[in-house]
Amino acid sequence: MSETQPIAAKLRKSGILIILGLLVEALTLVWNHPLAFIAFIGISGLLMAIGILLYLWALVSHSTQKSAR
Amino acid sequence: MPTAVVLVLLAITVAFIVVIVARPEVTLARGGKILAFLALFILPVFGGLLGLENHIERSKQTSFCLSCHIMGDYGRSLHVDDPSYIPAAHYQNNRVPHDEACYTCHTDYTLYTGGIKAKFRGLHHIYAQYLGKPDHPVKLYTPYNNRECLHCHLGARSFEQGAVHNADPQIMANIKSNKLSCVSSGCHDMVHNVANLDKAKFWSPAQ
Numbered sequence: 001m002s003e004t005q006p007i008a009a010k011l012r013k014s015g016i017l018i019i020l021g022l023l024v025e026a027l028t029l030v031w032n033h034p035l036a037f038i039a040f041i042g043i044s045g046l047l048m049a050i051g052i053l054l055y056l057w058a059l060v061s062h063s064t065q066k067s068a069r
Numbered sequence: 070m071p072t073a074v075v076l077v078l079l080a081i082t083v084a085f086i087v088v089i090v091a092r093p094e095v096t097l098a099r100g101g102k103i104l105a106f107l108a109l110f111i112l113p114v115f116g117g118l119l120g121l122e123n124h125i126e127r128s129k130q131t132s133f134c135l136s137c138h139i140m141g142d143y144g145r146s147l148h149v150d151d152p153s154y155i156p157a158a159h160y161q162n163n164r165v166p167h168d169e170a171c172y173t174c175h176t177d178y179t180l181y182t183g184g185i186k187a188k189f190r191g192l193h194h195i196y197a198q199y200l201g202k203p204d205h206p207v208k209l210y211t212p213y214n215n216r217e218c219l220h221c222h223l224g225a226r227s228f229e230q231g232a233v234h235n236a237d238p239q240i241m242a243n244i245k246s247n248k249l250s251c252v253s254s255g256c257h258d259m260v261h262n263v264a265n266l267d268k269a270k271f272w273s274p275a276q
Contacts, residue, residue: 008093
């Protein structure tokens, strides 16, 4: 587990952000209103983008640390 | 893609992510790494794109356009009991699908084409609706394009052989090149005409 600890925290954060983004997206899909589109782009899109970028950053930083060792 | 299918995909994605969040050590194994890549990258991107497509398709619905208060009179104008009202005649005779009535004749509207500038106009509409003061009556940003009529009427006998359309050879050429608007004064100029709805008689499908 010690090997996964630094990346585990980032994966958790990333996962939680993406889950929140997906839940907001699901809510906007059942709400037929122009504001639903704004919520989809502005809230869901933002949460998912941050979550995905955090995951990619976790991958890159983890592999960089491994190669430095 | 149907909303239910997108929702199922989102639920599957959430379930995979919950596994990663609850037990991140699974990513030590090769299979876990693949699962994490799927759950935290591929599936969310795919789900997001499906959601975007679903939202854009939904925004073509008549109910979507009419959900803004300012569009209410334009919706009412589709029920005017007068065949000279062009939108009403099209709507009541199923020349346009009822659930996409607005989009069928306004395909160039903000969200669908027109680049970044048009998208900002769409955002301006949201701002005007909820925080600002919308123009009343609403106006088109650009003159109505004959393309919206011709994508159905071009080639139709009533259009191609219409007496007025062929009164002068130049008229047809000007209509087809959008130099002479179909909704010009004296032609098909009775469009939504919302200013006079109070005096109009309304048709009800239940009659």
